[in-house]
Amino acid sequence: MISTQAKDSIERIFYKAAQSRLPREAGDSCEIVTIPQDALDAAPEARVVVLTISSILFRLLLILQFKDDAGTRDYFVKDVADNSFQEIFSEVANLCCGAMNQELLNYFPDLGMSTPYLLSARCVSHLQQLNPGFLASYKLTLNHAAQVTATVCVCAHAPIDFVADLSAVEESSGELELF
Amino acid sequence: MSKILVVDDSSTVRDEVAGFLRKNGLDVDTAVDGRDGLAKLKASPGTKLVISDVNMPNMDGLTMVEKIRGELANSAVNIIMLTTESSPAMKERGKAAGVKGWIVKPFKGEAVLETFKKLAS
Amino acid sequence: MIEQYLVAALSSSAVTAVAALTLHKLRSARTIARHHAETGTQVEAFEHDAARQRESIERAEQERQALETLNLDLREELAQQSDLLAETRVTLKAAVDDKDQWAYQAKKIADEAARLKSLAATFERWHEQMISLMTQNQDMHEKNQELSSIVRHVVIVSLNASIEAARAGSAGRGFAVVASEVRALATRSEELSKSYRDSLHKNDLTTTTTFQDIQAGGKMITASLGSVEALANQFQSKLH
Numbered sequence: 001m002i003s004t005q006a007k008d009s010i011e012r013i014f015y016k017a018a019q020s021r022l023p024r025e026a027g028d029s030c031e032i033v034t035i036p037q038d039a040l041d042a043a044p045e046a047r048v049v050v051l052t053i054s055s056i057l058f059r060l061l062l063i064l065q066f067k068d069d070a071g072t073r074d075y076f077v078k079d080v081a082d083n084s085f086q087e088i089f090s091e092v093a094n095l096c097c098g099a100m101n102q103e104l105l106n107y108f109p110d111l112g113m114s115t116p117y118l119l120s121a122r123c124v125s126h127l128q129q130l131n132p133g134f135l136a137s138y139k140l141t142l143n144h145a146a147q148v149t150a151t152v153c154v155c156a157h158a159p160i161d162f163v164a165d166l167s168a169v170e171e172s173s174g175e176l177e178l179f
Numbered sequence: 180m181s182k183i184l185v186v187d188d189s190s191t192v193r194d195e196v197a198g199f200l201r202k203n204g205l206d207v208d209t210a211v212d213g214r215d216g217l218a219k220l221k222a223s224p225g226t227k228l229v230i231s232d233v234n235m236p237n238m239d240g241l242t243m244v245e246k247i248r249g250e251l252a253n254s255a256v257n258i259i260m261l262t263t264e265s266s267p268a269m270k271e272r273g274k275a276a277g278v279k280g281w282i283v284k285p286f287k288g289e290a291v292l293e294t295f296k297k298l299a300s
Numbered sequence: 301m302i303e304q305y306l307v308a309a310l311s312s313s314a315v316t317a318v319a320a321l322t323l324h325k326l327r328s329a330r331t332i333a334r335h336h337a338e339t340g341t342q343v344e345a346f347e348h349d350a351a352r353q354r355e356s357i358e359r360a361e362q363e364r365q366a367l368e369t370l371n372l373d374l375r376e377e378l379a380q381q382s383d384l385l386a387e388t389r390v391t392l393k394a395a396v397d398d399k400d401q402w403a404y405q406a407k408k409i410a411d412e413a414a415r416l417k418s419l420a421a422t423f424e425r426w427h428e429q430m431i432s433l434m435t436q437n438q439d440m441h442e443k444n445q446e447l448s449s450i451v452r453h454v455v456i457v458s459l460n461a462s463i464e465a466a467r468a469g470s471a472g473r474g475f476a477v478v479a480s481e482v483r484a485l486a487t488r489s490e491e492l493s494k495s496y497r498d499s500l501h502k503n504d505l506t507t508t509t510t511f512q513d514i515q516a517g518g519k520m521i522t523a524s525l526g527s528v529e530a531l532a533n534q535f536q537s538k539l540h
Contacts, residue, residue, distance in 0.1 A: 021285070050508055050509070050512065051512070052509060052512035052513055052515070052516045053516060054512075054513050054516035054517040054519075054520050055520060056520070059509075059513050059516070059517075061509060061512075084190075087189060087190045087191050088191045090189060090191070091189045091191040091192055094189065094234075094263060094284075095263060095284055095285055097263070098262075098263020098264070098284060099263070101263065101264070102263070102264075102265045102266075102283075105265070105266050109524075109527075110268070110520045110521075110523045110524045110527075111266070111516075111520055111523070112515070112516035112517055112518065112519030112520035112521075112522075112523065113234060113263070113264070113516050113519065114234075114511075114512035114513075114515040114516040115188060115234050115235065115236055115512075115515065117434075117508050117511075117512065119504055119505065119508055120501060120504065122497075122501045123501045123502070123504050123505040123508075124505075126498075126501060126502045126505050127505070129502060129505075129506075130505075130506075130509065173282075173283040173284060173285060173287075174282065174283070174284075174285055174286060174287030174290055174291075175282065175283075175287075175290060175291075176259065176280050176281070176282050176290070176291045176294055177270075177280060177281045177282070178279065178280045178294075179270075179273075179274045179278065179279060179280060179281070234519070236427045236515075237427060237428075239519070266523065268523045268526050268527050268530075269523060269526075271526065271530060272522075272523075272526045275530075
């Protein structure tokens with residue numbers, strides 16, 4: 001029910017959102033590689049951050065897993081403060097999903113986004129039971145140090161067809177717009 | 180020193196924003212969601228500026244703003260939304276509810292510090 | 301004059317008198333003829349005038365009739381215009397009433413949209429139930445984990461029992477059977493526990509994604525209602 005160009009558009013939107021919101025500093029590299037579903041790491045203690053974008057026609061799930069190693073932790077945590085890594089990862093995932101939400105708004109008028117939730121990484125292998133029209137996983141490497149695994153899952157309630165035009169320069173975030 | 184209230188369900192954001200403002204000499208309190216924000220504002224009517232996320236559990240940011248202007252009858256406090264949301268419909272709802280400004284995350288402290296200082300004085 | 305002639309006739313010869321009388325008659329005749337002619341001319345003139353006057357009268361009559369017809373036409377047109385004006389007044393009043401009706405409807409739509417937006421509070425209420433569900437799930441995970449570890453312990457115990465039974469030789473044979481059955485049970489329990497853990501994970505996924513869909517969906521509805529409310533308000537202000 002999701003057309004080929006829609007699938008391609010969804011992937012490109014994810015790429016753009018990840019590349020603009022995951023790196024901590026503006027110049028950091030973000031390499032993205034597609035990986036097969038069974039390559040997902042499901043260590044028993046591993047947790048993932050889950051977010052949902054809902055529209056009348058579909059719902060999109062973004063699942064991010066931050067590798068539990070020093071490289072990833074050091075990259076994302078600025079001060080070794082009271083924050084649990086989970087909170088920091090949840091916020092990063094929130095920003096990434098927010099960017100996807102903003103882009104999708106150009107093609108679907110009314111969208112809503114959930115707050116992030118933490119789940120066991122073992123849940124990801126069961127995504128097929130949701131009957132998705134699009135399911136893909138990616139491995140992201142940030143600044144050659146941090147590793148993040150991402151899964152994008154889209155369940156369509158009606159035929160979806162659109163072409164994303166990502167050529168527009170992203171409006172700078174962080175600026176205060178006074179009313 | 181005037182009071183600022185930062186409302187966000189993510190402790191990362193609360194620490195980042197409140198930490199930055201405190202480093203610049205401002206007096207800041209925090210709340211974890213809309214309901215908490217409402218309670219804290221009610222307890223400190225002298226608060227001059229509220230910086231709030233939109234997507235939060237228990238009570239979202241815009242509902243909190245509507246209640247601040249409605250039930251709390253507080254039309255004086257300046258409210259800025261700090262959120263991943265950027266849709267015109269949301270901004271319109273914010274404007275109608277009495278929000279003064281809108282910032283799309285991620286937060287860039289230096290860019291807004293002066294304005295925040297002015298709004299909090 | 302005749303007296304003169306009579307005197308003349310008496311005083312002179314009758315011929316002169318006759319001649320004079322004839323001359324007189326002639327003169328009279330001529331005069332009469334002349335008078336006749338004059339009268340005739342005058343009569344002609346009068347008749348001519350009369351004819352002209354008759355023509356004038358006829359023309360005047362025609363004009364009068366034309367004016368009367370025009371008057372009738374104008375009256376009729378006036379009547380029509382009056383009717384039209386009355387109709388227009390009715391239509392205008394209806395339009396004004398309609399406009400008031402539309403403004404009223406627009407306000408009702410705006411109010412209803414605003415009211416429905418408060419439904420967002422309902423979605424937030426479900427958040428607490430959701431947290432409760434996830435906590436219960438977490439509880440089940442933990443209990444399952446504990447069961448798993450007990451089962452593993454039972455396997456070890458049964459292995460030990462088998463070893464002891466073997467040591468006891470033929471006296472321990474009955475015991476050995478029981479020990480091995482216990483181990484079989486424990487193995488089945490372990491399988492069941494693993495399968496249960498899988499079910500819990502599936503359940504977690506469904507619960508979380510369903511709740512997130514509700515949370516996000518609620519925001520989507522609120523956004524749509526916001527648009528409806530704004531449009532209805534714009535429409536309402538245009539009507540005033």
